[in-house]
Amino acid sequence: DAMVIQNPRYQVTQFGKPVTLSCSQTLNHNVMYWYQQKSSQAPKLLFHYYDKDFNNEADTPDNFQSRRPNTSFCFLDIRSPGLGDAAMYLCATSREGQAREQYFGPGTRLTVT
């Protein structure tokens, strides 16, 4: 089945220790998104790739970076995680176009100790 896969599902890292979260898709969608979702809140868009073009949201901290080496994979790098970065991180994909739905992965829950 075509899908969005996120690894790992649970990630524990130490305060200040860089961490990378992974997302892959078999849908061949040209747009990929990273969201941060804190407990009982709506997902907050961090950035997205439109093909190879990186689009950062204005309020996304510099601590968060992303790489998209090819159509299928996208990575979220947190350079120096703080306690406030503990959250669920959701990857999503879509084809371009206003009414196109986004397909979400199951998320990676990040714990910072």
Added chain:
Amino acid sequence: GNSVTQMEGPVTLSEEAFLTINCTYTATGYPSLFWYVQYPGEGLQLLLKATKADDKGSNKGFEATYRKETTSFHLEKGSVQVSDSAVYFCALSDKAGANNLFFGTGTRLTVIP
């Protein structure tokens, strides 16, 4: 700017009760509207969508009608089941390119037998 306001939860209903979750929006253009559902421990799944005024989206017994005059997209279901227990997010998209979504804060629904 774009924003979505959702009825605050949590909502607790008995099985077979009627469900309404209110959603209103503010948008600069002509948005597409979505309801996403998030089951415990999972990512978001598209429940239904509507792309223009007076469209009705429907899926799994849920319905929502795009009302431009009241800027609303209320979610309804005639008879809820225990398996409908989840968090429901209303969202809008008004960009023709990358399809950025603006989410409401989510409404947690619990259905008791």
